[in-house]
Amino acid sequence: QKEVEQDPGPLSVPEGAIVSLNCTYSNSAFQYFMWYRQYSRKGPELLMYTYSSGNKEDGRFTAQVDKSSKYISLFIRDSQPSDSATYLCACYNAGGTSYGKLTFGQGTILTVHP
Amino acid sequence: DAMVIQNPRYQVTQFGKPVTLSCSQTLNHNVMYWYQQKSSQAPKLLFHYYDKDFNNEADTPDNFQSRRPNTSFCFLDIRSPGLGDAAMYLCATSRAPSPRPQETQYFGPGTRLLVL
Numbered sequence: 725q726k727e728v729e730q731d732p733g734p735l736s737v738p739e740g741a742i743v744s745l746n747c748t749y750s751n752s753a754f755q756y757f758m759w760y761r762q763y764s765r766k767g768p769e770l771l772m773y774t775y776s777s778g779n780k781e782d783g784r785f786t787a788q789v790d791k792s793s794k795y796i797s798l799f800i801r802d803s804q805p806s807d808s809a810t811y812l813c814a815c816y817n818a819g820g821t822s823y824g825k826l827t828f829g830q831g832t833i834l835t836v837h838p
Numbered sequence: 839d840a841m842v843i844q845n846p847r848y849q850v851t852q853f854g855k856p857v858t859l860s861c862s863q864t865l866n867h868n869v870m871y872w873y874q875q876k877s878s879q880a881p882k883l884l885f886h887y888y889d890k891d892f893n894n895e896a897d898t899p900d901n902f903q904s905r906r907p908n909t910s911f912c913f914l915d916i917r918s919p920g921l922g923d924a925a926m927y928l929c930a931t932s933r934a935p936s937p938r939p940q941e942t943q944y945f946g947p948g949t950r951l952l953v954l
Contacts, residue, residue, distance in 0.1 A: 732878055756938075767842070767928055767945025768881070773938075812880070818936070825895070826943065828880035 730829030743800040747813035754815035842946035861929030870912040
């Protein structure tokens with residue numbers, strides 16, 4: 725079983741739609757949860773960051789973490805064609821021997837069409 | 839702009855022929871990482887340098903080596919590439935090996951490796 729599971733999609737939505745992207749994880753030691761956005765032919769860039777359970781909002785983006793169910797989500801409101809990219813969730817365990825290691829999901833390909 | 843630069847962007851090599859991928863950074867970050875990302879798969883950490891301290895992941899094949907001659911440069915050497923090593927190789931840097939936003943990892947654009 726992969727430590728972080730993510731539906732690869734692809735997901736295609738009309739402009740203005742609310743997008744929901746999700747990941748599940750199996751390692752209960754993960755404490756930090758991130759969403760990266762990766763445009764075609766570019767490296768991933770950090771989009772959202774959450775520590776432990778809860779919600780975090782930044783403009784049109786909201787990240788949610790539910791540690792009890794090991795479920796993380798990213799919501800995009802009023803989606804735009806410029807949001808078309810691959811979205812990668814990532815988890816981090818600050819303790820143990822995995823110091824410095826991000827564990828990524830495989831990414832969800834999102835297309836927002838005008 | 840401060841950035842992470844990877845060269846070349848595309849690399850074609852022959853089965854078994856050694857290849858070196860290059861990463862440089864102008865961010866003066868202490869940590870440099872190498873990830874392997876196969877098509878439709880998650881980026882997988884191969885190893886990282888914290889300053890001159892090399893940290894190899896347990897499941898990274900011996901075929902993969904790395905060198906960091908100075909703060910700015912880091913190289914990925916694949917001694918005998920196999921067909922299964924065809925992938926995107928991502929270099930990333932951070933100030934420290936931590937997930938906090940101020941120590942976030944900055945990624946380069948990647949080098950796509952094709953093995954014939």
